[in-house]
Amino acid sequence: MARLVWCVLGLLVAGGLADPVKQAQQKPADKSTLERQHKLLILFYHIHEPNHFKEHQEIENTWDIEKNAEHYSNTTVVHIVSQLIHHQWLLPKTVPFSILESTHKAEAQFMFNLLYSAKDFDTFYKTAVYLRCHLNEYLYVYVLSTAIYHRHDTQNIIVPPLYNIIPSFFHNSEVMTTAQRVAVHGKRFVEHYPTTRLWDDNVVIHMNETVWPYDDEEMTIAYFTHDVGLNSLYYNTHMTYPFWIGRETCPLIKDRRGELFWWWHKQLLTRYYMERLSVGLGEIPELDTSLVLEGYRSGLTYMNGIPFPYRPDHYHLDAPWILQALQKIELYEYRIDEAISKGHLYNEDLNYVNIRTPDAIDVLGRIIEANVDSPNVHYYQDFITLWKRVLGGAHVTNPVNVQYHNGMIPLVVPSVLENYQTALRDPAFYMIWKRVLQIFQSWHETLPLYTHDELALPSVQIQKVDVDKLVTYFEYTHINVTNHLHLNEFEYQHGYDTKSVLVQRPQLNHKIFTVRVNVNSESKKHVTVRFFLAPKYDSRGNEIPLVENTQNFFQLDEFDYVLQQGDNVITRVSNENMYGLDPLQGQELFRKVEDALNGGQFMWDVQHKPDVFLNRLILPKGRVGGMPFVLMVYISEYRAPNVVYGTGFDPVSSLGLGTGARRLTADPLGFPVDRPLHLWQVTGIQNIFFQDVVIHHKHTPEIPIHPF
Template identity: 35%
Template sequence: MKLVQVLLVAALCAFASSSEVPIAKIQKDVLLLLAHINQPPMYPQWTKTMETYNVSLHASEYSKPEVVHQYELYESYGFLPKGEIFSVMYQPHLNQSIILFELFYYAKTYEAFYNTAVWARYHFNEGVFLYAYSLAVVHRPDMQDVILPPIYEIYPYYFYNVEVIQQAFKLKQMHNPQHPISAYDQNHGYTVFTNYSGHYLNLHPEQSLSYYLEDVGINAFYYYYNLYYPFWMSSKEYGFAAVNRGEEYFVLYSQLIAKYYMERLSNGFGEIQYLNWDLPIETPYYPSLEYPNGLEFPYRPPFVKLQEYYYNYGQTWSWKSNYGYSYNLIQDWERRISDAIDYGVLNVHGQKINLYDSDALNILGNLIEGNPDSPNSEFYGMIWLYARHLLGYSYQPLDKYHIAPSALEHFETSLRDPVFYQLYKKIILLFYKYLYKLPFYSYDDLVFPGVEVVGVEIDKLVTYDDYFYSDISNVVYDTKDELLQDSFHIRVAQTRLNHKPFNYKITVKSEKAVQSVVKVFIAPIYDEYNRYINMTYNFMNMVLLDYFVYDLKAGQNPITRNSYDSQLYGKDPLSYHEIYQQMLSAESGKGSWSADQYYWYFPHRYMLPQGTPSGLPFQFYVAVYPYVPEKTEGSSSSRGFESFFYPIVNGKQFIDSYPLLYPFDKPIVYEKFWHGIPNFYSYETKVYHVEDVNVVH
């Protein structure tokens, strides 16, 4: 696996002059451009640029002038009007956002990029602009020290249920700046206390998991992952060809499935249901969300029959979309991928690709995702994309402007629907079908000669719920004075899962001084019927908790770690206004600006599953193996193209040359043999969930 991203020389040259612009100024521009995204921009410094800037007259300011020509061609076709619903999973909308992104990306200087952004903020659809601009901030090398504010504060509509949005508008209408009502706090504005949809509308037992499915941090994490690795983006063109994106695709979704399974066990549920296209989908879903234009998100009733879906079945294949034959397409593509795994050979334009070579997992991942790095995306398709439309029970578009996407058709809302996990379990099983055909690890592959893990000790593991506050001021419409003075604020208070910090101690005995890698996993021990889960099957439920290099000395090595030492999970990000205040401090010279602490991690709050009041048994698994440095090209940095974001491991994604999930990246056949390896250690403990974290015995 490769960490370091290979940058295009032309891109580096194009962005060279941007280093002269103070980073605090760039960060301020980003925040202002994303403020109140659903209303016209009112900042006076933008007026001239918004009204007079012409991309065609500035073609020389883009390192790839043909992107200007592409924009001119598409302009005659007609861009999505402002106020209409945008979905990156609807091809005409995706095409428009790519055109705008390329204008941003290929702007030679920051000044050209900024002028293009101000012009686009005024003229383009809000969703198209937000997606394209966010992509540019993530992928332009000169923006690597700039951070995006939390997406749930930029676009609260996609993260908070409709009653929260209604309450926000109600408070804004009642607000009198001269005589605010008593509920208004000068520091934080109004506070709306809310819960999850499962607490007031429970259509299915699985909706009791809404505290996890609707968590703003988990959904934001998934959204930002798909900004860093867009499904449509060529890794060669945009400078991350050195990353095994196909393998990362497998790791991401296998970990999401494993995490959700442990959360289900904490609530008395069992296996994630297996999805069969020919059987009724038992699980209904009512999103409780509303688009900014007032249209409700489509809902899925219980026991729907996909093959008889009225809104897709039998409709023509036309410019409206290719969704009309989703039911047939996804089955064709799934069969083709399954056959390719069985044959072990891909025949692509006369060239044979062996699926059982060393890099084949990465090839298979690209094939299944259907990204531009796929050997043959036209033949093997994109199961996940068309399945989202079908399972989301959304409608075919009325025309190129009017669509009503389901929650599954936005990365911000996908994880809210329980069927998301059923779909990706089906996709991950294709990977496991492949992995079972590979040679399994032998004893010699796994043993670390002279090294033995002799003991593990872990503190009591306790989870609880605490309030999390996020600013949703962007959801209401401000007057020009309110916008310029930043005078009206409203926030949401919502309970989220958290856990008490815990320590654990790993004792390793080594015959000599040697560098090692230590990994710590967590997995269930028993299923919902209290039946022991054999390691032969449990390997796919392993969730990576910690991952670090350690220099072993000859003799006993006590390794003590705190849960916050793990670089795999991140603390709650700063709010929009906290970032803004820090940026102002840096701009005035009273403080400094650093983006190092703002990586988008999987939330640290959800490092542990919820557990139960009486304690739910889990297994901690420690693996110690030889450190073999990863082969890299170029230099590494703390963020950006040379150290690309990764959803499980951030900062330094891969610290060695082994697969990220090693030793659980392959099936396990003989459990007794597995337990006999001295450098592996299994430790059983319980996770307790309490109402009041201050009363823990």
């Protein structure tokens, strides 16, 4: 079998909402699943090249979806896709793809529905092979990955991280150009390339965008905003709950997707804010509707050589098409603000939907995202995407400038804001989301404040909280970008790479720490324990009042615990928290699968999941001399969710999308800081505890000659 080189060497990345229960940590994979895993991994190999393998070429030449229409549950989409391919009404290869462009989205929906409706795995696999030779590379990876996440018979299949499949989304053109030179020249001229060296059989390219000389002040935080794991995570969380999937076709509403949409972005913005404070960048700027002071140049290039659009400094929002877009944004935001102030919105039948209840956060999230499960997607339209188009700097988003393939398919050049895998790089992303979260906040302020009875647990008293010294540092990771490089004739004929190019990047991590909570309980009690972290001071050095800081609390952990009568010491180590480890990547994944097929064993691990937030990023960088933060420990009575966690799926190997069984408790996400919390509300409540902590940053010594 052909040897594939995906490879991420060292500690690599990815993740989102973690499974909160880690009871059965691992489970062995059976042979049938391993064979499926192996087949699907090969489809992502050198995605910009034609099908390399004989099996793929035979399927490509013989499979006919219309002649096999009985193998699909949706015969209508079979006919539509057949016509699209026959008439070449498809996005051509190599050009950029954007799921936010309506025509591109429609094609992606057709292809997803075709893959999703395959009645068995064999049909799904042959369809995936067949589509590979017809679809745009970006669209194909997006659709195939999404289908794998949502089909019932591929729930336990691991999709390689996008930074292995299409590395150019994660490394600037300087790095990718150097990598292509290595592909052409081999190792002969390595000493003549800047920032390159040899390590065994690999060529290593050094990259540190925090000190890249071609960018501005915001790059001091690039270690966070450009983190390949964090950006891959955001892409994965989108694919698990795409705005265009839902309703009867692929039900996701049971998971309270609207609340997840709010909570995930609140967590992300809070982490970003603490990182800004750590490096002295100050408050997140307010979004202005006439002028954006801060520009952004990503340095990224699409596969066909077209650079990503950029936004210059002092970007004036005065072009006619921008002014029209701003008018729409104002209208769509007003409609939501009006619904919040009145306490109800209108569904598609023009009936009232009450949003003055705590559960309405899910409805609000769905209308703000404008996903297919929105009660009225035609009235409450997508203003977030409009903001991305306005601020991305992609001038071709002006309809006058768009060109079309075959007179039908718009050829666009999306900005980093318009790609989920790159959006976090641009500081404007956080300006947009600061504005959006203010809308959510205005809704939260319409709810009653939590009462003493809702917050208190009278029989439980937190007496003391001890935290180990919190230390962050940078470590080096080495990411293989070989999948981006063109194959030579020998590699194409034999189906494997003869070269390996790694990119060395710094990434933030922290020393493992332990939190010890001394608790007295009057009786044996099942409780939920939550840890939150927030900044103590703002950018001007003023202590932030609790009611204002509520929106800045980042949830570090959540777990259930059984208190015994009397004194208890809850001991929680940071690597046991609700977040996960770096997923299996590239070469290690392929090697383990092949070894297992040859008589070894492959283990699924509950902590290695694509939508699990990175444990290494739970702490902000802090400062060398120490930076003060506030740790909040909150213990509440355990309230079981409506559907018991893990019902209907295997939490070790499956994501459980759409089951409604992904929650640990029935409490709102982020409880009790999901609503404003005043100091007077918590005064005298003994099951909540605020502890000052200090985060120290330790400089990493020079990397040794060998990275591992």
